[in-house]
Amino acid sequence: MPELPEVQTILDAITPLVQGRTIEGVTVLWPGTVDRPAPELFADSLRGRTIVGSHRRGKYMLFALDDARWLLLHLRMTGELRVVPGDVALHPHDRLLIHLEGNEDWRFKDTRKFGRAYLVEQPEEVVGGLGPEPLDEVFSAEYLMARLQGRTAPIKSLLLDQRLVAGIGNIYADEALFRARIHPLRPGGSLSAAELAALVEAVRAVIRQALAEMGTTLRDYRRPDGSIGSFQNSLQVFQRTDEPCPSCGAPIRRIVVGGRSTHFCPVEQK
DNA sequence: AAGAGACCCTGGATGC
DNA sequence: TGCATCCAGGGTCTCT
DSSP states (O other), X not given: OOOHHHHHHHHHHHHHHHTTOBEEEEEESSGGGEEESOHHHHHXXXXXXXXXXXXXXXXXXXXEETTSOEEEEEOTTTEEEEEEETXXXXXTTEEEEEEETTTEEEEEEETTSOOEEEEESOTHHHHTTOOOOTTSTTSSHHHHHHHHTTOOSBHHHHHTOTTTSSSOOHHHHHHHHHHTTOOXXXXXXXXXXXXXXXXXXXXXXXXXXXXXXXXXOSSSOOOTTSOOOSGGGGOSSTTOXXXXXXXXXXXXXXXXXXXXXXXEOTTTOO
């Protein structure tokens, strides 16, 4: 579900609801949601801790605790976060409950059970392998030129590789490639310096706009207050198969690249 | 090392 | 209506 703009939007909404608050207990409803340590130790270790800060790295949310450890959350495809009164009825897809002082619950709901929670001493244990943030100046045409040298995989697949650049998912990969007018099947190493420069700017523009619009709601994504994003109204190719290209009118095509649905204009993207 | 494919899960939409 | 198939904002693992 959520990519960088959605994760940032959720984090911005959830942080004021949990920062400074103390965890009275944890209920693990689906053990698979807890990646590390073992669920019982995870729950025991969080009891009594206070959340003192938060930030985002790629698609991960990082919550700093008062014992210098970190709670990391990844929502994967269908994860949702809410803070609700403790007596609100559970949803069948609630997987993890963090009970806050004052009888409120921070709830992790996740239909497909792909989401994960981590309690670690060093966030780098989990996020250390991520590439640069797309809005960081490190992410540049020169960086891509060096990293994509000799790569034969489709540029679409490479944009989804979190080790190359962190936070881009299926929606924004397709949208950025359209804006840069680059065909998704182009081998990564075949892109010229000018094309890479256009791609970097396209990625930044799409991410910035999606942040401003609080993300893209297609099915499951909800902000913690239940409201939706609005970038779905700005999508130019994603999930617009057979609809006219907004630039030339040709029907948008859908293909599968690296097992992921991929949308592009067959006329304009070379 | 890099790339392709299977796999992890559930539920909604679509087709017959 | 019922059943089958396909599809989904992600990432990890295995095999070649």
